[in-house]
Amino acid sequence: MVKHRIVEELVAIVGREWVLSETDELIVYDCDGMTYLEKALPEVVVLPDTTDQVSAVVKLCDREGLAVVPRGAGTGLSGGALPLKGGVMIGLNRMNRILEIDLPNQRAVVEPGLVNIALTQAVRDRGYFFAPDPASQIASSIGGNVAENAGGPHCLKYGATTMHILGLELVLSSGEIVHVGGRTLDVPGYDLTGLFVGSEGTFGICTKVIVRLVRQPEAVQTLLASFRGIEEACEVVSAIIAAGIIPSALELMDKHIIRALEEWLQIGYHGGAGAVLLIELDGPAAEIAAQARGIEQICRTRGVLDLRSAKDDQERALLWKGRKGAAAAVGRITHEYYLQDGVVPRTKLPYVLREIDAIGQRYDFLIANVFHAGDGNLHPLICFDSRRQGELQKAVAAGAEIMKLCLSVGGSITGEHGIGMEKIDFMPLMYSPDDLEAMRKVRTAFDPTQRCNPGKLLPTSKSCVETSVAYRPHRIEREGLAQRY
Numbered sequence: 001m002v003k004h005r006i007v008e009e010l011v012a013i014v015g016r017e018w019v020l021s022e023t024d025e026l027i028v029y030d031c032d033g034m035t036y037l038e039k040a041l042p043e044v045v046v047l048p049d050t051t052d053q054v055s056a057v058v059k060l061c062d063r064e065g066l067a068v069v070p071r072g073a074g075t076g077l078s079g080g081a082l083p084l085k086g087g088v089m090i091g092l093n094r095m096n097r098i099l100e101i102d103l104p105n106q107r108a109v110v111e112p113g114l115v116n117i118a119l120t121q122a123v124r125d126r127g128y129f130f131a132p133d134p135a136s137q138i139a140s141s142i143g144g145n146v147a148e149n150a151g152g153p154h155c156l157k158y159g160a161t162t163m164h165i166l167g168l169e170l171v172l173s174s175g176e177i178v179h180v181g182g183r184t185l186d187v188p189g190y191d192l193t194g195l196f197v198g199s200e201g202t203f204g205i206c207t208k209v210i211v212r213l214v215r216q217p218e219a220v221q222t223l224l225a226s227f228r229g230i231e232e233a234c235e236v237v238s239a240i241i242a243a244g245i246i247p248s249a250l251e252l253m254d255k256h257i258i259r260a261l262e263e264w265l266q267i268g269y270h271g272g273a274g275a276v277l278l279i280e281l282d283g284p285a286a287e288i289a290a291q292a293r294g295i296e297q298i299c300r301t302r303g304v305l306d307l308r309s310a311k312d313d314q315e316r317a318l319l320w321k322g323r324k325g326a327a328a329a330v331g332r333i334t335h336e337y338y339l340q341d342g343v344v345p346r347t348k349l350p351y352v353l354r355e356i357d358a359i360g361q362r363y364d365f366l367i368a369n370v371f372h373a374g375d376g377n378l379h380p381l382i383c384f385d386s387r388r389q390g391e392l393q394k395a396v397a398a399g400a401e402i403m404k405l406c407l408s409v410g411g412s413i414t415g416e417h418g419i420g421m422e423k424i425d426f427m428p429l430m431y432s433p434d435d436l437e438a439m440r441k442v443r444t445a446f447d448p449t450q451r452c453n454p455g456k457l458l459p460t461s462k463s464c465v466e467t468s469v470a471y472r473p474h475r476i477e478r479e480g481l482a483q484r485y
């Protein structure tokens with residue numbers, strides 16, 4: 001419980017304007033992008049402006065035994081920024097400055113609250129970009145991207161966030177300020193930077209990020225290939241990679257997404273398309289021309305209905321607007337959706353998508369698909385309506401089946417959205433008790449009292465797999481969450 005006395009101490013650290021403790025101020029912080037499964041109202045939110053302020057707040061929490069929950073832009077999709085055990089939420093949004101740009105050495109130093117796209121906007125005219133590009137990049141923060149090891153369409157070629165982080169400044173749960181990694185590519189000692197990236201706020205708070213900047217390619221070509229069915233499109237994905245071509249992006253959208261987008265943006269998708277592939281090539285002009293010819297040949301031998309190449313930047317932007325607006329467009333065909341995130345080997349995509357369709361039929365849900373096909377990173381959107389009794393529980397149960405399906409073909413329970421609170425019960429499906437214990441020990445080294453973002457990522461008990469996965473729908477029912485929200 002955060003007492004009045006503590007609130008006043010927080011005010012003394014960051015200023016009255018930057019401490020929120022009234023219910024009407026706190027309500028916007030009660031969930032992240034996963035708005036339907038669980039909510040938790042913070043007791044107090046502080047918005048510091050400097051690392052020293054973050055450290056002072058964390059020291060105060062350490063003294064009082066309070067949980068600390070870092071939050072970036074709140075676009076997370078696994079409930080990572082929910083204050084499940086109360087305590088103090090630290091919003092990093094004011095710490096959004098670009099501190100240094102060093103183009104000759106292709107790096108920049110930024111604060112964690114900087115919105116992802118703002119970094120590319122700052123260096124684009126000088127021929128550089130920040131490669132990790134989650135579809136949320138116009139809103140999500142670089143600190144949040146680090147904490148989730150965010151992916152994105154262009155991570156197929158460029159790698160996820162972890163490939164682009166050179167060093168970090170961290171505030172640990174004791175309030176100590178430490179620096180890991182550095183400005184060069186290879187620093188001696190343990191790779192604590194790599195360990196922190198993807199730790200979902202459970203190791204401490206990152207207050208500065210040294211990032212790698214990438215040179216813009218000489219040329220870019222964006223193709224849209226339309227197919228009658230999703231299976232042909234998936235086979236083309238595997239064939240492209242098998243031919244030794246690594247596009248910078250290889251994204252798949254199914255018929256439900258195409259319909260929703262066409263109604264909204266009139267992109268001009270082929271009328272008979274049951275699936276489209278958005279394929280982007282970048283690199284030296286001569287190389288991508290050869291790759292485009294190879295892709296055309298692969299598509300033609302696999303029944304492509306139409307292969308369109310964006311003729312200018314405007315058409316390229318429109319095709320990407322469709323891809324990046326896909327999740328929003330689904331709002332036109334459903335009241336709500338539960339967005340899943342799993343990974344499967346690319347070659348298993350046709351089988352897994354057939355099975356997902358069968359799960360949809362069994363549960364009587366439309367399941368739309370838009371995903372990073374080149375990475376085998378699925379994003380089934382389970383369309384439901386929580387106004388109908390029991391639908392949320394059913395959607396969660398369908399989601400659990402999809403997770404088990406991904407694991408059954410050698411995949412993973414998350415490609416990029418993280419575990420958060422949403423998938424914590426699935427961790428024992430993927431890891432043995434000893435594997436999880438090893439992770440707990442690492443966590444304890446960073447955060448001995450386990451007050452950093454408690455209740456996330458690591459299950460606390462060695463719970464039985466089947467019971468834990470079956471448990472969540474009951475909890476939703478028992479705690480009346482579907483009714484409350």
Ligand SMILES: Cc1cc2nc3c(=O)[nH]c(=O)nc-3n(C[C@H](O)[C@H](O)[C@H](O)COP(=O)(O)OP(=O)(O)OC[C@H]3O[C@@H](n4cnc5c(N)ncnc54)[C@H](O)[C@@H]3O)c2cc1C
Binds near residue numbers: 144204206
């Ligand atoms: C429409 C939409 C599309 C999306 N597309 C993608 C996509 O393509 N790829 C992808 O990977 N994700 C995607 N996401 C999910 C989300 O945007 C990412 O997980 C993103 O990295 C979260 O950043 P954030 O700033 O919003 O973090 P938040 O949601 O605020 O927090 C996420 C986690 O990071 C922790 N955290 C935040 N800041 C810090 C910090 N400074 N130090 C330590 N921990 C911190 C929080 O405690 C929490 O656990 C999408 C989300 C939406 C809504």
